[in-house]
Amino acid sequence: MKETYAIELKNVTKCFGKVIANDQVNLNIKSGEILAILGENGSGKTTLMNILSGIYYPDKGQIFVGGKEVSIRSPKDSFDLGIGMIHQHFKLVDVITAAENIILGLPGKTILDMKSVTQEIDALTLKYGFELDPNEKIYNMPVSKKQTVEIVKMMYRGVNILILDEPTAVLTPQETETLFTVLKNMKEAGHSIIIITHKLKEVLSISDRVMVLRKGKYAGTVPTKEATESSLTEMMVGKKVELNIERPLPVGPEKRLEVRNLSCCNGENVKMLDKVTFTAKSGEILGIAGVAGSGQKELFEAIAGLQKIEEGEIILWSKEGKEENVTGMKVSEIKKNNIHFSFVPEDRLGMGLVGDMGMIGNMMLRSYRTGGFFFTDRRRPRKLAEDLVGKLGIVTPDVVTPVRKLSGGNVQKVLVGREISSNPEVLMVAYPVRGLDIHASHTIYHLLNEQKKNGSAVLCVAEDLDVLLELCDRIMVLCAGEVSGIVDARTAVKEEIGLLMTKAGGKHA
Amino acid sequence: MHKSEHKKETLIRIAKRDDLARSKAVCIRLLAVILSLVICGIIIVVLTGLNPFGVYQGIIDGAVGNKRRFWITIRESLILLLIAIGLTPAFKMRFWNIGAEGQILAGGIAAAALMIYQGESMSPWILFPLMLIASALAGLVWGLIPAIFKAIWNTNETLFTLMMNYIAMQVVNYCIILWETPKGSNTIGTINQASKAGWLPAIFGLDYGWMIILVALAAVVMYVYMKYSKQGFEITVVGSSENTANYSGMNVRKIILRTMAISGAICGLAGFMIVSGTAHTISTSTAGGRGFTAIIAAWMSKFNIAAMALISFFLVFMENGAVQIASQFNLNENASSIIIGVILFFLIGCEFFIDYQVKFGGMRKGGKNS
Numbered sequence: 001m002k003e004t005y006a007i008e009l010k011n012v013t014k015c016f017g018k019v020i021a022n023d024q025v026n027l028n029i030k031s032g033e034i035l036a037i038l039g040e041n042g043s044g045k046t047t048l049m050n051i052l053s054g055i056y057y058p059d060k061g062q063i064f065v066g067g068k069e070v071s072i073r074s075p076k077d078s079f080d081l082g083i084g085m086i087h088q089h090f091k092l093v094d095v096i097t098a099a100e101n102i103i104l105g106l107p108g109k110t111i112l113d114m115k116s117v118t119q120e121i122d123a124l125t126l127k128y129g130f131e132l133d134p135n136e137k138i139y140n141m142p143v144s145k146k147q148t149v150e151i152v153k154m155m156y157r158g159v160n161i162l163i164l165d166e167p168t169a170v171l172t173p174q175e176t177e178t179l180f181t182v183l184k185n186m187k188e189a190g191h192s193i194i195i196i197t198h199k200l201k202e203v204l205s206i207s208d209r210v211m212v213l214r215k216g217k218y219a220g221t222v223p224t225k226e227a228t229e230s231s232l233t234e235m236m237v238g239k240k241v242e243l244n245i246e247r248p249l250p251v252g253p254e255k256r257l258e259v260r261n262l263s264c265c266n267g268e269n270v271k272m273l274d275k276v277t278f279t280a281k282s283g284e285i286l287g288i289a290g291v292a293g294s295g296q297k298e299l300f301e302a303i304a305g306l307q308k309i310e311e312g313e314i315i316l317w318s319k320e321g322k323e324e325n326v327t328g329m330k331v332s333e334i335k336k337n338n339i340h341f342s343f344v345p346e347d348r349l350g351m352g353l354v355g356d357m358g359m360i361g362n363m364m365l366r367s368y369r370t371g372g373f374f375f376t377d378r379r380r381p382r383k384l385a386e387d388l389v390g391k392l393g394i395v396t397p398d399v400v401t402p403v404r405k406l407s408g409g410n411v412q413k414v415l416v417g418r419e420i421s422s423n424p425e426v427l428m429v430a431y432p433v434r435g436l437d438i439h440a441s442h443t444i445y446h447l448l449n450e451q452k453k454n455g456s457a458v459l460c461v462a463e464d465l466d467v468l469l470e471l472c473d474r475i476m477v478l479c480a481g482e483v484s485g486i487v488d489a490r491t492a493v494k495e496e497i498g499l500l501m502t503k504a505g506g507k508h509a
Numbered sequence: 510m511h512k513s514e515h516k517k518e519t520l521i522r523i524a525k526r527d528d529l530a531r532s533k534a535v536c537i538r539l540l541a542v543i544l545s546l547v548i549c550g551i552i553i554v555v556l557t558g559l560n561p562f563g564v565y566q567g568i569i570d571g572a573v574g575n576k577r578r579f580w581i582t583i584r585e586s587l588i589l590l591l592i593a594i595g596l597t598p599a600f601k602m603r604f605w606n607i608g609a610e611g612q613i614l615a616g617g618i619a620a621a622a623l624m625i626y627q628g629e630s631m632s633p634w635i636l637f638p639l640m641l642i643a644s645a646l647a648g649l650v651w652g653l654i655p656a657i658f659k660a661i662w663n664t665n666e667t668l669f670t671l672m673m674n675y676i677a678m679q680v681v682n683y684c685i686i687l688w689e690t691p692k693g694s695n696t697i698g699t700i701n702q703a704s705k706a707g708w709l710p711a712i713f714g715l716d717y718g719w720m721i722i723l724v725a726l727a728a729v730v731m732y733v734y735m736k737y738s739k740q741g742f743e744i745t746v747v748g749s750s751e752n753t754a755n756y757s758g759m760n761v762r763k764i765i766l767r768t769m770a771i772s773g774a775i776c777g778l779a780g781f782m783i784v785s786g787t788a789h790t791i792s793t794s795t796a797g798g799r800g801f802t803a804i805i806a807a808w809m810s811k812f813n814i815a816a817m818a819l820i821s822f823f824l825v826f827m828e829n830g831a832v833q834i835a836s837q838f839n840l841n842e843n844a845s846s847i848i849i850g851v852i853l854f855f856l857i858g859c860e861f862f863i864d865y866q867v868k869f870g871g872m873r874k875g876g877k878n879s
Contacts, residue, residue: 350753
């Protein structure tokens with residue numbers, strides 16, 4: 001007899017224009033099973049999940065829920081079928097309580113009985129091992145709690161197929177543990193869970209089976225027990241890949257950038273950096289770890305001259321050992337003083353580049369002031385753009401093609417390439433490999449290492465602790481705008497950093 | 510759920526197109542114009558029972574039917590084009606300058622004041638450059654005021670520039686009381702009717718020769734400025750993202766102020782052209798909605814100056830044709846507004862089909878055999 005799956009997709013195809021996002025993809029999941037969907041960025045994971053949750057409608061293929069063919073044409077259809085999706089960006093109302101968020105939009109009796117709602121929620125949290133106070137307001141909650149609310153919301157509404165899109169991206173290692181315990185409890189209770197991720201270690205620790213997508217195509221499904229990190233990577237990429245990141249020893253490290261007691265506020269006058277003190281050395285990669293929003297953005301922007309500084313100093317020690325105070329200098333002043341701070345911001349197309357311009361225009365962002373008095377010089381930027389295309393293997397039809405039409409990896413190469421072309425004294429990179437495939441990521445790591453060898457002080461903010469531990473020389477951990485510790489990346493372990501991220505480890509520098 | 514027995518339903522799906530060949534895009538636009546004319550024809554027949562071809566003939570006749578009409582259409586197109594050129598840098602910076610009306614009036618007042626106070630005593634060699642400069646400066650100030658508030662307090666420029674239009678109108682009203690001739694008529698009347706001092710003269714035998722020269726110059730300069738100058742580059746960057754502009758070390762405030770000064774100054778020049786070149790007087794309707802019509806010309810052309818000229822001509826063409834059909838067929842002048850409206854609807858609407866394609870039909874079951 002044929003086994004009945006909780007949900008089954010057969011030969012699902014979805015195109016956007018000429019781009020085939022999903023090409024004859026198959027997927028199935030049983031009740032009481034955790035399926036991981038693995039794939040590089042742009043391999044069609046999110047499209048597939050959006051088909052399941054009714055946001056997109058497939059061009060071809062069939063969907064079965066509980067053995068019956070269905071057609072999911074709206075999020076409501078999907079919901080009626082018991083499919084619930086938890087997006088990366090939570091969809092909660094900040095000013096009301098968890099319980100109110102959970103029942104929001106549900107039909108109910110004329111008179112709302114909050115007490116029984118709270119009791120039902122408590123019963124749910126007890127059953128699966130959540131930690132949640134239904135009467136707490138959302139804005140008081142840390143990110144991990146908000147995620148819990150989203151999951152409980154789905155459970156409360158009777159969802160039995162739960163889809164989580166990159167659920168651990170915003171969590172510390174400890175919080176990830178807690179989440180996985182809950183998911184396992186849910187699995188025991190017979191729910192089906194689909195988890196989308198690109199972190200191999202997590203896939204191996206939580207899932208029962210792994211479905212792999214490669215460039216929109218179905219690459220196969222394997223039981224997790226039979227998989228290893230390298231076998232999964234091979235499935236994702238289609239060939240064997242060297243997973244180790246090179247880490248040369250710093251050569252003649254010298255004090256390059258010194259930050260003393262730096263404090264900054266954001267636009268709403270909330271303190272984002274609180275007396276941050278550290279030194280970055282030449283020939284070294286200093287990693288910066290922390291939960292998202294711990295002050296990483298403000299720190300980089302303060303150094304780059306984009307953020308108002310409330311207190312403290314930023315000192316640059318030049319190669320000749322000269323001391324230069326750059327505190328509060330604007331970007332243009334830094335440039336005028338012939339200081340090369342390079343900055344690869346998190347928001348590539350919203351800050352680092354202009355999406356509608358080609359590579360030439362984007363090269364000009366940093367250099368358009370040079371040349372004649374009134375007219376722009378396009379010759380040198382064009383040459384730089386063409387050089388970068390050759391050197392970094394940027395795939396683009398032409399150097400005037402708008403960069404927003406390039407893939408994420410190529411966009412990042414354009415940005416990093418421009419920033420390192422000035423031989424910076426200090427290179428700051430925020431989330432340099434976010435959204436990049438394995439090949440592109442390794443190209444970027446290689447470029448960072450090259451700058452390190454050239455004697456730049458490289459500062460790197462990243463969310464993947466495994467990568468930071470492999471790439472960096474030292475790791476500074478930020479927690480709520482304070483430095484909660486600086487560790488040696490060659491000896492530190494993940495758990496230690498995780499504790500520092502939530503400050504449980506106390507302060508030591 | 511027991512919805513599995515779905516009947517075959519037609520679905521309309523919309524998908525983004527990849528780059529469309531230029532020729533195809535032109536075809537779509539042409540088709541839109543033809544379609545809009547057909548629809549207009551139907552409307553004309555249904556509402557008035559007239560022969561639509563006769564009405565179209567009337568429009569052409571009214572716009573370019575004889576030499577005088579032809580030159581009026583050219584003249585009005587030039588003015589509209591100049592305003593659209595003035596709006597270009599502001600819109601390119603994503604600064605919603607809908608205050609061209611006010612900036613035109615400000616420039617017009619400056620020109621009129623010089624004509625009234627200095628017209629007959631000053632040599633034209635000094636008078637005209639002075640009028641040019643004064644009207645540009647007046648427009649500049651009118652454009653700069655909302656920009657200052659935007660740059661310092663981040664006020665909403667859309668509302669602010671709009672309000673400045675009404676202020677400009679009230680200033681005109683004040684000037685009318687000041688300058689009215691004859692007293693009590695509540696109008697200024699034609700300025701320097703006898704001496705024609707401060708009236709733009711003919712050049713090369715062309716009545717509107719100076720206008721052609723001025724607008725052509727403005728078009729070329731603006732094209733070069735936006736495309737090749739550092740300042741044009743800055744405008745484009747600020748327009749696409751202020752964050753990026755800050756990141757590149759641009760002084761965003763300065764750029765906003767400078768750009769609006771340029772935008773206002775050119776609109777002020779348009780005011781000079783209207784007062785000195787065509788109207789020879791000033792009233793609250795001197796701008797006559799051209800500040801708004803020019804927004805259509807600027808946006809529809811996607812800031813391509815050649816396309817801007819074409820669209821300006823087309824809009825003026827239809828407007829002047831309207832006057833003709835109003836008298837010839839005893840139609841209300843609004844009849845042509847309906848026609849313009851329908852054509853614009855199709856022209857703007859067809860951009861959707863250039864960016865997207867629409868597919869009909871539901872999901873095909875390609876599963877089993879493929």
